[in-house]
Amino acid sequence: MPVETIAWKNSRIRYIDQTLLPGRVKFVDCASVPKLWRAIKRLEIRGAPAIGIAGALGAALAANNSKAKDSRALIRDLRRDIKYLASSRPTAVNLFWALAKMECAAEENVYKPVAAIKKLLLNEALKILADDKRSCRTMARYGAGLVAGGDTILTHCNAGGLATADYGTALGVLFESKRLGKRIKVYADETRPLLQGARLTAWELLHEGIDTTLICDNMAASLMAKGKVDKIFVGADRIAANGDAANKIGTYSLAVLAKHHGVPFYVVAPVSTFDLNLKTGRDIPIEERDANEVRTVMGKMVAPKNVKVYNPAFDVTPNELITAIVTEKGIFRAPYARSLKRLVKRL
């Protein structure tokens, strides 16, 4: 793994500020919940699993910072901060999943003294982090079984170490394939507007010595028409009970193009990304972000200042365009409404 994306150090959350990559690798020590909220909002920390971990560590930090004298007051403080952290970004369900786990852990132990609750909350957060590491490795092993030597693989956005506590979801599959000695080539979509593919994915892949070519998002179709893409692997931010998957804007576009060109399209995500309360992807809330993310690139204005902008951060890929979903509990295929019921049984 190139870098430790997020960790607990000296009672603070240490994270790498991903907005500065690849130009600068800057670690930030975060000691306050509002600062963490801003880091998630601004995408200093990003990637669905990493946001979940940030939420868990944030709840531990919130408890740690609380001046409450008794456990009920502590839980009141915790609930307030959890609600606040949950307002940072709406789409990746891992955040709400992790925050709910933390809230339950506190509530189940309300009869314990304040110091004990603080300690067990930290342990719970560190367990979520450790579980994510393990999940990455397991998903990578399952996913690598879908990769053949000589494959050229296209990926979108960043589903790598920077999006998780370990070496990623979709990129984990590629790292594991490489480790197993499979010769692969990767095309990375740059992923406008915030260029996570150019800035983060290209950086991670090169760091691991993988043959990487950067393209603009609008070039993927042309590569597929030339038969230059064997498989597509992407991550996800929320997956509904029918297998519809929200992921970074542009993913749905790739899935349609993949279908047209007969290219297998794989989603790689841990079970914390599933929201089985939602019947379909239509119910997934899609974050719309600031217009200036599109009007500017790295702070430079590239369009008329007064032009209107549509800037959804995610889109939803319907299940019928997904060849398989790779999780740490196995690989799931259509019909997803049925296969994902098996997933529930394994949870």
Next chain:
Amino acid sequence: MPVETIAWKNSRIRYIDQTLLPGRVKFVDCASVPKLWRAIKRLEIRGAPAIGIAGALGAALAANNSKAKDSRALIRDLRRDIKYLASSRPTAVNLFWALAKMECAAEENVYKPVAAIKKLLLNEALKILADDKRSCRTMARYGAGLVAGGDTILTHCNAGGLATADYGTALGVLFESKRLGKRIKVYADETRPLLQGARLTAWELLHEGIDTTLICDNMAASLMAKGKVDKIFVGADRIAANGDAANKIGTYSLAVLAKHHGVPFYVVAPVSTFDLNLKTGRDIPIEERDANEVRTVMGKMVAPKNVKVYNPAFDVTPNELITAIVTEKGIFRAPYARSLKRLVKRL
């Protein structure tokens, strides 16, 4: 029309440097063929029809600048400079079409004195420019017949006034629709890597008071899935005898997405864009441009310096994805191999 893109003024070519838009409107007076070559190469002048006009005016400039004492020497100089100008960019056929017209005009008149040949070459170039203006207006009228009041239209790259001598090909259709009182909304793809959609198309559309929303290229599919795109209009850089059309990279991607979502996909181009010598789009040479166009945006590095890049400037949309091709000689539909034979008869 917002601006005079290219013109002949005081024995020089006056053009607007499109690399500086929308931040700065700078007119350049170009008195030398090498300077013009560089302006085309660097996309200071761009858009297939505008490149054709630049080539024609460039040939007139070449003749004007020649020190030749007799007409054979003048034509030798002219041929050398025409060959040089033809090496600036390989895909838009309008350049070769215009240069061939200029060369023929000189050769047909080799028996005339030097001054007369220089004069008739300038007249020929100005006729190509005037014809393009007329063609724009005629295409716009034909195309506007395909637009209904209330339509929301998606366009890619810049096929507007800046790409022609008048108000454009695809954008001309939109300007004419507006003039006719049809209420339209337009989504403009930003068009990475060089952002002609963000920088040029958004600027032109706003200038004409058209309701315009800028999106990243990877957002178009998501809009189509929501039923928010009624029609797509794009330009072209070269069209083969079977109707396959090369246009800015990302156009093919839109065409596949349009087919998947049942959205009509129209190409608007003057007959100077047709290369009926080519049976199919497979024979169209596709320019690959410098890797740093993708690694950087407006001069800022956005990716690891050492990452490989694939940067084709164009892609080819196969005829079966094109609903109709709008030209100044009428609207052509599938089967194109047959309908375009009618076009030949009208030339």
